[in-house]
Amino acid sequence: MSDHDKAVRVRISGKVQGVGFRMWTRDEAVRLGLTGWVRNEEDGAVVAVIAGPDTAITTMIERFRRGPLGASVSGVETEAAQLEKKPSEFRIRR
Numbered sequence: 433m434s435d436h437d438k439a440v441r442v443r444i445s446g447k448v449q450g451v452g453f454r455m456w457t458r459d460e461a462v463r464l465g466l467t468g469w470v471r472n473e474e475d476g477a478v479v480a481v482i483a484g485p486d487t488a489i490t491t492m493i494e495r496f497r498r499g500p501l502g503a504s505v506s507g508v509e510t511e512a513a514q515l516e517k518k519p520s521e522f523r524i525r526r
Contacts, residue, residue, distance in 0.1 A: 437483060437484055437485060437486075437518065438483070438484075438486060438489065438512070439468070439481060439482065439483040439512070439513040439514070439515045439518075440481070440482055440483075440489055440493070440510050440513055441479065441480070441481050441510070441511050441512075441513040442479070442480045442481075442482065442492075442493060442496055442508060442509070442510050443473075443477055443478075443479050443507075443508070443509045443510075444477060444478045444479075444480070444496050444499070444505055444507070444508050445476070445477045445505070445506050445507040445508075445509075446499075446503065446504045446505040446506035446507065447502075447503055447504040447505075447506075448476070448477065448478045448499060448503050448504075448505060449472050449476055449478065451499070451500060451501075451502035451503045452500050452502065453470075453478050453499060453500060453503055454470045454471070454472065454478065454524045455524065456499070456500035456503075457470040457478070457480055457496075457522075457524075458470060458522050458523070458524055460492060460495050461480075461482060461492060461522040462522055464484070464488040464491055464492055465484055465485070465488055466482045466483060466484040466488050466489065466492060466522060467482075467483050467484060467518060467519040467520060467521055467522050468480060468481040468482045468483045468484075468519050468522055468523075469481055469519065469522065469523045469524070469525045470522075470523075470524055470525065471524070471525035471526065480496075481513050481515070482522075483513075483515060483518050483519060493508065493510060496508050
C-alpha cells in the first residue's frame with residue numbers, strides 16, 4: 433500500500449440488514465476506487481474493511497452515516513485496520 437492509502441474497519445449499526453446495504457456499499461466503494469469487503473454480522477450490524485486513498489475513505493464513511501434508501505443508521509464506528517496486502521477488488525462476504 434502506498435503512503436496515501438490506508439485501511440479502515442467500519443461497523444455500521446441500526447436498520448442495516450435486509451435493505452441492500454452490502455450491495456450499496458460495494459457499488460459506492462467501487463465508484464470511489466476503494467477495495468476491501470463488507471459482511472453482515474449476527475447481531476444485525478454490517479462490518480466493512482475499506483482500503484484506498486484517505487479522501488475516498490473519508491467520503492465513504494460519510495456515506496455510511498446515511499446508507500442506502502430504506503436503511504436507518506444509528507451508529508458508525510471506525511478503527512484503523514492492518515492489511516498484509518491491499519485487496520484487489522471490493523467483495524461482499526457471506
